Amino acid sequence: xxxxxKKRYFNMVKxxxxxxxxxxxxSFAMFFLYPVIFMxxxxxxxxxxxxxxxxxxxxxxxxxxxxxxIKPAITNSILFTIGILVVNVTLxxxxxxxxNNRRTLFRxxxxxxxxxxxxxxIVVAGIFxxxxxGGGENTPLNRLMTILHLPTREWLYDTQLTGIxxxxxxxxxxxxxxxxxxxxxxxxxxxxELFEAAEIDGANSFQRFWNxxxxxxxPILIFVSTTMVYGGLRMFGESYVLWPRGxxxxxxxxxxxxxxxxxAFTSFDFGxxxxxSVLLFIFLILxxxxxxxxxxxxxxxxxx
Amino acid sequence: xKKKYIGYRIATTIIFSLxxxxxxxxxxxxLVASFVDDMSQVFKNGLSLKIRMDxxxxxxxxLLFTKDNGLYFSWYKNSIIITLFYTALSLFFxxxxxxxxxxxxxxxxxxxxxxxxxxMMIPLEILMLPLYREMLSFRLLNTxxxxxxxxxxxxxxxxxxxxxxxxxxxxxxxAARVDGCGEFRIYFQIMAPIMIPAFGxxxxxxxxxxxxxxxWPLIVMSTNRNFTLTVGLQTYLSPYGNNYxxxxxxxxxxxxxxxxxxxxxxxxxxxxxxxGGVKG
Numbered sequence: 113x114x115x116x117x118k119k120r121y122f123n124m125v126k127x128x129x130x131x132x133x134x135x136x137x138x139s140f141a142m143f144f145l146y147p148v149i150f151m152x153x154x155x156x157x158x159x160x161x162x163x164x165x166x167x168x169x170x171x172x173x174x175x176x177x178x179x180x181x182i183k184p185a186i187t188n189s190i191l192f193t194i195g196i197l198v199v200n201v202t203l204x205x206x207x208x209x210x211x212n213n214r215r216t217l218f219r220x221x222x223x224x225x226x227x228x229x230x231x232x233x234i235v236v237a238g239i240f241x242x243x244x245x246g247g248g249e250n251t252p253l254n255r256l257m258t259i260l261h262l263p264t265r266e267w268l269y270d271t272q273l274t275g276i277x278x279x280x281x282x283x284x285x286x287x288x289x290x291x292x293x294x295x296x297x298x299x300x301x302x303x304x305e306l307f308e309a310a311e312i313d314g315a316n317s318f319q320r321f322w323n324x325x326x327x328x329x330x331p332i333l334i335f336v337s338t339t340m341v342y343g344g345l346r347m348f349g350e351s352y353v354l355w356p357r358g359x360x361x362x363x364x365x366x367x368x369x370x371x372x373x374x375x376a377f378t379s380f381d382f383g384x385x386x387x388x389s390v391l392l393f394i395f396l397i398l399x400x401x402x403x404x405x406x407x408x409x410x411x412x413x414x415x416x
Numbered sequence: 417x418k419k420k421y422i423g424y425r426i427a428t429t430i431i432f433s434l435x436x437x438x439x440x441x442x443x444x445x446x447l448v449a450s451f452v453d454d455m456s457q458v459f460k461n462g463l464s465l466k467i468r469m470d471x472x473x474x475x476x477x478x479l480l481f482t483k484d485n486g487l488y489f490s491w492y493k494n495s496i497i498i499t500l501f502y503t504a505l506s507l508f509f510x511x512x513x514x515x516x517x518x519x520x521x522x523x524x525x526x527x528x529x530x531x532x533x534x535x536m537m538i539p540l541e542i543l544m545l546p547l548y549r550e551m552l553s554f555r556l557l558n559t560x561x562x563x564x565x566x567x568x569x570x571x572x573x574x575x576x577x578x579x580x581x582x583x584x585x586x587x588x589x590x591a592a593r594v595d596g597c598g599e600f601r602i603y604f605q606i607m608a609p610i611m612i613p614a615f616g617x618x619x620x621x622x623x624x625x626x627x628x629x630x631x632w633p634l635i636v637m638s639t640n641r642n643f644t645l646t647v648g649l650q651t652y653l654s655p656y657g658n659n660y661x662x663x664x665x666x667x668x669x670x671x672x673x674x675x676x677x678x679x680x681x682x683x684x685x686x687x688x689x690x691x692g693g694v695k696g
Contacts, residue, residue, distance in 0.1 A: 120598065122599075122600065123598030123599050123600055123601075124599070125520075125593070125599060126522075128516070128520065128599035128600070129516045129517070129519075129520035129521075129522040129525075130522065131516075131600075132512050132513060132515060132516020132517075132520070132599075132603075133512075133513050133516045133517060133528060135509040135512060135513055135569050136509070136513040136528070136532065136569050136571075136574060137528075138569075139509075139566075139568070139569035140531060140535065140569075142550075142566075143543075143547065143550075143565075143566040143567070144535055144538075144543070146546075146550070147543045147546035147547050147550060148543065148546070150546040150549065150550070151542075151543065151545060151546045154545065154546065154549070207435065210428050210431070210432065211432075213428070215421050215424055215425060215428075216425070216428045216429075216432070217425055217428070217429050218429070218432070221436075222432040222433075222435070222436055223686075224682065225435075225436035225439050225440055226432075226435055226436060226439050227439075227686070228439055228440065228443070228675075228678075229439050229442070229443075231624065231628075231671065231674045231675060231678055232628070232671055232674070233627070233628035233629075233630060233645075233646045233670070234628070234630055234646070235630060235645075235646045235647075235649050235650045235653075235667070235670075236446070236649075236667045236670060236671055237442070238650075238653065239446065239649070239653065239663050239664070239667050240442040240445060240446055240667075241442075242653065242658070243660075244442075252445075285438075285439070285442070288439075289439065293686060342537065342539060346539040346541045346542075348541055348631055349630045349631065352630075352650070353650060353653060356650070356653040356654050356658075357653075357654070369541045372541075372544075372545070373544070373631075376544075376545050376548075377635070382545060382549075385545055386545050386546070389542055389543075389544075389545055392542055393538070393542045396537075396538060396539075396542065397538075400534070400537050
């Protein structure tokens with residue numbers, strides 16, 4: 113191999129990076145940019161079957177106000193998001209603090225056990241939790257309620273709130289382990305000297321928690337909150353398996369994405385479903401901007 | 417001083433045991449129930465699940481394998497093919513892109529990074545309708561390629577490789593250039609082998625993602641035989657009563673490969689998971 117041989121075009125230092133990044137550029141154009149534009153185009157059409165398109169202006173958007181499923185879908189999605197955010201952040205931090213403490217026994221075994229549900233698919237989780245929240249006297253949750261002398265319920269078909277409760281528990285079962293690990297990792301990056309200094313100053317465990325652990329976890333807190341908000345607003349699978357095939361009764365359990373899915377693939381109303389997607393898309397972009405503005409996400413990454 | 421910790425230890429051990437029981441309970445329940453023939457026993461006993469040895473049998477598994485001419489095997493096969501296909505493609509492309517962005521200075525580098533980070537923020541669920549139409553016009557509906565291709569160049573994996581490439585020795589590149597080595601040969605023969613640990617971590621994460629993926633294969637695959645495990649199993653859940661015999665056995669078998677992968681690579685799993693979050 114001689115150093116003087118002329119290099120092929122794509123092998124030149126100046127040109128090579130464009131070839132290295134080409135797969136992303138192509139994929140971004142084909143499977144992101146084009147679909148986004150196409151989604152906007154579809155939202156202004158009435159689409160019947162696969163080929164019959166008619167431009168209808170803002171008709172699809174006007175229909176949204178008279179859609180009975182919109183209100184439950186939005187409230188469910190938002191309450192679910194708040195629910196998993198609160199549960200995963202508080203429990204996640206507490207579990208991580210416990211697992212990080214050298215005085216806790218069997219730390220590795222507990223860590224693995226708590227993480228294990230993260231390996232399953234939503235369908236496997238759904239098979240169990242559909243039973244767990246079932247209405248019979250002997251289903252797991254109702255048995256527990258009887259033991260505690262509380263009223264039993266048909267959890268999945270009772271009220272909108274019990275539906276959200278079921279969704280939060282099902283999602284938390286799978287997500288809590290991962291979130292705890294994130295927090296654990298964050299705790300391990302807090303320098304030991306801080307804790308030693310606190311001990312010398314005689315800080316009690318609550319003071320240490322508020323003044324060292326919480327500020328030290330700030331980047332992870334932001335990260336987990338972001339993933340929970342996005343995870344919550346995009347949630348589909350949990351609803352789809354708890355109320356099989358999206359057969360949500362009277363708005364219990366329906367979410368924004370499930371509603372879009374049903375509109376498109378059950379009612380075959382692609383134009384209207386696209387209009388709903390556009391709204392959700394704009395909503396997510398707004399949240400994105402809020403996160404970047406107020407929490408400073410992306411700043412560190414941008415400089416990387 | 418020592419005595420002070422005993423209370424703490426007892427309390428935390430109890431709390432963590434309870435949490436572990438909540439985490440592991442569903443697995444135990446599914447596993448035990450998958451060996452119970454008479455499903456009315458499972459429902460009658462509910463939480464206490466009083467199982468006698470004579471109730472146990474492997475009939476559910478036999479049912480699962482023989483049902484509909486071994487349909488379950490097709491799902492298993494499809495899941496394996498899609499997982500391997502997706503993992504291979506995404507590792508190949510994402511590592512190229514991640515490496516290229518970190519190791520070179522070029523005109524649109526900053527812009528590209530911003531685009532990659534923002535696509536990570538927009539979930540696929542938003543784009544499912546136009547992507548479905550696109551797959552329809554490419555005639556890729558109901559095919560493995562249709563499931564894999566749109567997400568094969570994963571922004572998350574690219575971000576991971578970008579981070580990892582920062583640890584690579586740039587001097588090696590210059591040395592190789594002096595020897596007349598082309599940029600792609602530098603990558604494939606020198607740098608990619610150094611990145612093997614990163615490939616390992618990402619392979620595990622991407623394989624798990626593909627194996628458990630639900631929404632996109634649900635949209636793309638339309639015939640029974642082409643379903644993946646998640647999509648197929650879900651068809652046994654129905655609004656009008658469920659086929660729990662097949663569901664339990666099918667769920668248990670579908671979890672096993674991921675379990676084995678996890679137990680064999682626990683450290684890699686946990687270190688890989690935390691890369692995305694902690695560095696940011």
